[in-house]
Amino acid sequence: MNLSYDYPVLGAFWTAMWIFLWVLWIILLFRIIGDIxxxxxxxxxxxxxxxxxxxxxxxxxxxxxxxxxxxxMGGREVRHARARQQAFDDYIRETAGSGAGRGDEVEQLAKLSEIRSRGDITDAEFQRAKEKILH
Known part of the structure; x- marks a missing residue:
């Protein structure tokens, strides 16, 4: 009993081809539904x-x-991926503590220090402004 003759190589090839095309069709269908x-x-x-x-x-x-x-479709996919990446980056910055709030504090303290070094404000005014920024 030799089973290899019951299902020839060409038959196996066509079966694999139809399975591949069916999976490709399902993927395309879901991509289009997602795009809609x-x-x-x-x-x-x-x-x-x-x-x-x-x-x-x-x-x-x-x-x-x-x-x-x-x-x-490609442009919409790219815009969607960029929006997701931007949201992820914003979340990481916020969670890591180097987000907009922390960056603003650092910038404000740097400007305040520069103003004090020019002599435009006194040390007491600098301390009050610094406490206001940090709290």
């Missing part, structure tokens, strides 16, 4: 229309969506 929800230029009715079109007639809907709006 991510797009801020579309209103609610337009998003609903595209979503119904893509879900009810998936092959036709995906192809029409890619033809009609595919050019800007």
């Amino acid at each position: 929800f991510r797009d801020d230029t579309l209103g609610g009715a337009a998003k609903t229309g595209w979503l119904v079109f893509v879900v009810v007639l998936p092959f036709l809907g995906v192809f029409v969506y890619v033809l009609a709006r595919g050019k800007d």
Whole structure:
């Protein structure tokens, strides 16, 4: 009993090809659905229309969506990634203590020190202003 003849190499190749294309199709479908929800230029009715079109007639809907709006999909993805990165960076700065509040304090103290070194304010005025900045 030799099983290799029951399923030839070409049959295995075509099976692998169809599985690959099916997975690729599912990924493309989810990317398009994500792009529909991510797009801020579309209103609610337009998003609903595209979503119904893509879900009810998936092959036709995906192809029409890619033809009609595919050019800007990459730009929307890049803008979304930059916004996420900026939010993450802001969170890290805030959490690490070197965010806007701490940076402003450092800048204000540096300016205050410069004013004192020029002799525009006294040491007592410097101390009061420094306490006000730090508290």
